[in-house]
Amino acid sequence: AQRVTQPEKLLSVFKGAPVELKCNYSYSGSPELFWYVQYSRQRLQLLLRHISRESIKGFTADLNKGETSFHLKKPFAQEEDSAMYYCALINFGNEKLTFGTGTRLTIIP
Amino acid sequence: SQTIHQWPATLVQPVGSPLSLECTVEGTSNPNLYWYRQAAGRGLQLLFYSVGIGQISSEVPQNLSASRPQDRQFILSSKKLLLSDSGFYLCAWSAGLNQPQHFGDGTRLSIL
Incomplete structure (x- = not known):
């Protein structure tokens, strides 16, 4: 069975410091992985996917x-990066997306 | 462009009452549709997903059911709500296999 683990529920980082949100997965096939983000009072939205190899809002x-x-x-963390971040993995066989439990990132000014 | 609408935004219901949450997608055809529950400390749990009209897959046994009466309409229902059904429910769509999911604003359901 597929599983996504985000070991940190909460993470606080000073503005300008580096940020690393951890995500580990277990999946028997070739994974397709995503990061989703939910800013305060906004919808959960896609931040980036590994297949695109993009840098979005400075994140990779x-x-x-x-x-x-x-x-x-x-x-270099910015105050506007404060949000809830979810790592997710897709199962190609049934198109199901499995989410981790999320990490709440707080950027300290 | 594609949009997803989910309503109501909040709902307070007594135990034992029925439930109907609606989700519609515009600007695309034959989307994959999903219902999730977001619980504190547990992340997003997939409840149901649908790859076409009338095709519903259930992920976890529960007091809820889902239906897809039209291509771009997905409904989450219950005949008799339980206290444990309280939570934040999210609808999402994707264009298909290997495509990102796009989420609605969610419904916060409180059972009294």
């Missing part, structure tokens, strides 16, 4: 199959 995430990880990183 690299799939490490050896460590089964997909950590989200940003070199």
